[in-house]
Amino acid sequence: DAGVIQSPRHEVTEMGQEVTLRCKPISGHNSLFWYRQTMMRGLELLIYFNNNVPIDDSGMPEDRFSAKMPNASFSTLKIQPSEPRDSAVYFCASSLDGPNNQPQHFGDGTRLSIL
């Protein structure tokens, strides 16, 4: 099993630019999660999809953030326009069935730096 695959691993861009983070969940998993980790706030859930449908997006900080899951094997998290305070490590995770019925498997994360 390839595990959860995220790309890119690192992204450095200037403020105002559009940033797109990508995630491929483990095949057969029906739940996908996007998390953000910063020194100040630790790990925070941004959005949770179940069967490609957004279930909980209450963690999405503002309208500059958007996430899509067009099919069971791909999701994107987009920031437009990006700001320096968006600098963080963004993790994608997937599970067989929901956030609390099965363990979550994490990708290696994308380290995002907005200059």
Added chain:
Amino acid sequence: KNEVEQSPQNLTAQEGEFITINCSYSVGISALHWLQQHPGGGIVSLFMLSSGKKKHGRLIATINIQEKHSSLHITASHPRDSAVYICAAPKVGGSQGNLIFGKGTKLSVKP
């Protein structure tokens, strides 16, 4: 208010020592998660438990639902156990998808 608190924040141990990390949460939950974050940043789910005790190798997780408390134990600790250990519980009152994370316990095991 949903809160997840961990202690200690930092822990240094000698190889071979028995380690205990504690997690307290403020509301009733359906399941509690223990995660391990390696120095390189990768996150691994160690346990998800809603009652009793689970064991995997040298790691043991226990939970007391009545006391709203969970512990993660490491027996015969080894330098490779050095990592940040994070507990997380579902946010009650919102969508069940929203997990609340503790601040983490940074463990360093010296040879």
